[in-house]
Amino acid sequence: MSSIIELGEVRDGSPSVPPARRPRVAGRPLRCTAVLLLALVVLAGATPVPQRTVSVVPALSNAHLYLVEDGVFVVDPATPTGDRYLTAYAQPSPTDRGARRRWQVPLAGMADYLGVRAERGLVLLIGVSAAGGVLQTTALDAATGKQRWQIPGLVEWTTDGGLLLTSGFTEGAGSVRRVASDTGRVSWSVPVSSSGSPDYRRGANGVDQFVFVQPTGEVRVHDAGTGRLMRSVDTLPGNRSAFQQVQVVGDVLLVVSPDSTRVVAYGLPGLDPRWTAEVPLLAYATDCAGLLCLINQNGGFQVLDRATGVLRWSDPDHTLMDIRHDRLLVLGPGQRYAVRDAATGKLWSDLGQWDLAPVPRRDDPLIGMRPGADGRMLVAELDLAAGRPRTLDVLPGVAGSCQAAPPVLLCRRLDGSTALWRLRP
Numbered sequence: 107m108s109s110i111i112e113l114g115e116v117r118d119g120s121p122s123v124p125p126a127r128r129p130r131v132a133g134r135p136l137r138c139t140a141v142l143l144l145a146l147v148v149l150a151g152a153t154p155v156p157q158r159t160v161s162v163v164p165a166l167s168n169a170h171l172y173l174v175e176d177g178v179f180v181v182d183p184a185t186p187t188g189d190r191y192l193t194a195y196a197q198p199s200p201t202d203r204g205a206r207r208r209w210q211v212p213l214a215g216m217a218d219y220l221g222v223r224a225e226r227g228l229v230l231l232i233g234v235s236a237a238g239g240v241l242q243t244t245a246l247d248a249a250t251g252k253q254r255w256q257i258p259g260l261v262e263w264t265t266d267g268g269l270l271l272t273s274g275f276t277e278g279a280g281s282v283r284r285v286a287s288d289t290g291r292v293s294w295s296v297p298v299s300s301s302g303s304p305d306y307r308r309g310a311n312g313v314d315q316f317v318f319v320q321p322t323g324e325v326r327v328h329d330a331g332t333g334r335l336m337r338s339v340d341t342l343p344g345n346r347s348a349f350q351q352v353q354v355v356g357d358v359l360l361v362v363s364p365d366s367t368r369v370v371a372y373g374l375p376g377l378d379p380r381w382t383a384e385v386p387l388l389a390y391a392t393d394c395a396g397l398l399c400l401i402n403q404n405g406g407f408q409v410l411d412r413a414t415g416v417l418r419w420s421d422p423d424h425t426l427m428d429i430r431h432d433r434l435l436v437l438g439p440g441q442r443y444a445v446r447d448a449a450t451g452k453l454w455s456d457l458g459q460w461d462l463a464p465v466p467r468r469d470d471p472l473i474g475m476r477p478g479a480d481g482r483m484l485v486a487e488l489d490l491a492a493g494r495p496r497t498l499d500v501l502p503g504v505a506g507s508c509q510a511a512p513p514v515l516l517c518r519r520l521d522g523s524t525a526l527w528r529l530r531p
Contacts, residue, residue, distance in 0.1 A: 161198045161205045161526040163516070171524060172222040173509040173516040174466050178205060178526065179222045179229070181213070190214070192222075192231070194251060197514050198526060205526055209251035216242070224248055228287060230261065243271070245290065255290025259283075263312040264330045268293075270313055272304055282316055284333060294333040305354045306330070307374055315375055317359055319352050325361060327375050339377040341370065353391050355398060358412060360391055366403065371415060381415035395432045395448035409451065419451035427462065428472060433490035435472065443474070445490050455493035460486070463510040473498075473510035485515065485529060498529045 163178055165171055170181040178195045190213040195205040213219075216233040220241075223230040229246040235258070243261050245254040259273025269287050274280030282304055283295040298304055302318035313330045320326065323342025328335055341350065341361050351362040358380070359372040366388045371380040387403035397418060398410040406422035424436035424444065433454065434446045443457040460474030472488040474495060483504035486495035501517075508517040513529045 159198065159528060163195060163205050163524045163526060164193075165524050167522045170219060171509070171516060173511050173514070174222070174224040175511055177208065177224065178516060179224070181219050181222065184218075190216075192246075192251070194229070197511070198528065211246065211251040211253070216244075225263065226267070226287065228254065232260065241273075245287070254288060255285075257285065257290055261285065262306055265309045265312040265314045266331050267312075268331070270306070270316060270330055272298075282318075282328070282333075284331075296328055296333050301349055303351055305352050307354045307357070315354075317352050317354055317374075319350050319361065321349075323350065325352060325359070325372070325377065327359075327377060336375045337377045339372065355391050355393050356412075358398070362388055369400070369415075380413070383410060383415040383417075392426075392429070394426075394429055394434065397448060399426055399429075399434075401426060409448070418449070421446070421451065428490075430472070430490045435488065435490055443488065445493050457488055457493075457495055460488065460495070461506070461508075462488075463508045463515070465510050465512070467511075470510070471512050473508075473512065473515070475504075475506075475508055483517075487512075499527070501527060 163171065163180065165180045166183060168183045172179040172181070177197050180193045180195070182190045184190055191210050192213050193210040194208040196208050198205055215236055217236040217239065219231060219233040221232040227248050229248050229251070231244040231246070233242055233244070234240070235242045240258050241260055242256060242258050244256040246252065247254060257271060257273070259271040261269040261271050264270055267287065269285040271283045271285045272280060273283070279300050280298050280302070281295050282298055284293045285291070286293065298318050299321050301321055304316050304318040306313040307315040307317070315327055315336065316330055317325065317327050319341070324338055324340055326335060326338045349364045353360045353362065354374065357374045359374050359377065361370045361372065363369070367385060368382065369385055369388065370382045372378060373380055385400055385408060389401045389403045391398055391400050393399070394409055396412060398412050400408045400410060402408070405425065406420065407426045408420040409418045410416065411418055421436065424438045426434060427437050427443070428435040429448070432448045434448050436444050436446055438444060441459050443460055445454040445457065446452065447454060457474070460476050463473040463475060465471075465473065472490070474486050474488045476484050478484045478500055483501045484497065485499045485501060486497045489496050503520045505518045505520045508515055510516075515527045515529055516524065517527070518524055
């Protein structure tokens with residue numbers, strides 16, 4: 107384990123002290139004042155230069171690294187012999203000199219890894235199995251790395267601390283199952299057709315309902331804790347062969363037509379009809395400060411009233427990147443970011459060109475990076491409320507591929523190594 111201490115900018119030498127002239131009238135108060143001033147000047151010159159600690163994370167150049175709230179996970183690249191490891195490092199504190207290794211475990215039977223999440227005492231690894239090529243989730247104890255369970259499928263936390271596991275859709279019909287987080291034991295299962303594509307209603311601490319559509323057009327709402335059917339409605343009385351999709355945005359369920367140009371909204375969990383809207387080719391929908399943002403497949407997005415489906419405004423030239431309170435972060439031509447008002451679409455500010463660093467938590471500050479004039483990397487918080495970037499640091503030797511868990515930054519360096527920086531306040 108190694109660490110490097112980088113010195114901050116070094117100013118010009120300490121100001122010299124002019125030679126004192128002998129006072130015309132000698133006196134103790136004047137002599138004491140001169141001595142005190144001299145001491146203050148010397149102490150000011152001796153103030154240590156601010157330091158920045160850089161902690162190197164041991165990892166091969168083609169390893170996969172994942173920065174989480176309190177640590178870093180390194181997944182080794184595959185080798186011809188199949189030897190592969192997952193290593194967990196603790197994030198260094200402000201006084202640490204390096205990233206401390208917590209544990210290391212061997213990995214086997216996986217062709218590739220797509221993600222690592224550290225949540226509620228578990229480390230969840232999402233990968234593709236080498237045998238069947240299906241998505242698989244492996245749960246490890248966050249403190250020790252000991253494997254708890256491994257099950258095909260993808261998981262979502264529920265509001266009561268359990269896990270919902272969706273699986274089987276690549277082979278045909280699938281299912282939604284309730285899984286105990288500590289053992290992986292399945293308590294119930296709900297079958298879902300291959301065209302069902304379940305979606306979730308999320309509360310403050312996880313999923314409380316899941317929704318899917320049957321090939322017959324029947325939309326079903328189930329309780330995420332018990333699997334119990336709460337409500338269903340027939341959405342295709344005249345056409346039983348059409349393929350539909352469902353998307354949940356808060357307490358609104360959107361049923362999307364097969365050609366993705368028509369959206370029918372229902373309330374949850376009662377499935378009461380609300381409105382119908384004709385839209386451009388829809389990719390997905392998301393909440394926008396109490397409104398609905400519909401992201402188009404061909405670029406741009408629309409903002410609709412949540413209760414009525416009436417179009418508030420649209421932006422065909424920008425991509426929606428993030429939502430914070432009543433401000434939208436959008437990306438336009440030339441990699442330039444801008445801030446718009448969610449309710450009106452008013453342009454608040456142009457933030458300029460940035461590369462946005464991924465963050466592990468939804469409410470983490472937005473961290474932007476761009477090369478500086480002197481070859482260093484400028485790091486800033488993109489403050490949407492203030493409508494401006496706030497400079498956090500200027501780092502030497504950074505190549506890119508950064509992830510942020512403020513106040514910690516993980517980046518590749520120009521020499522091929524990977525390191526952690528603790529950003530200055």
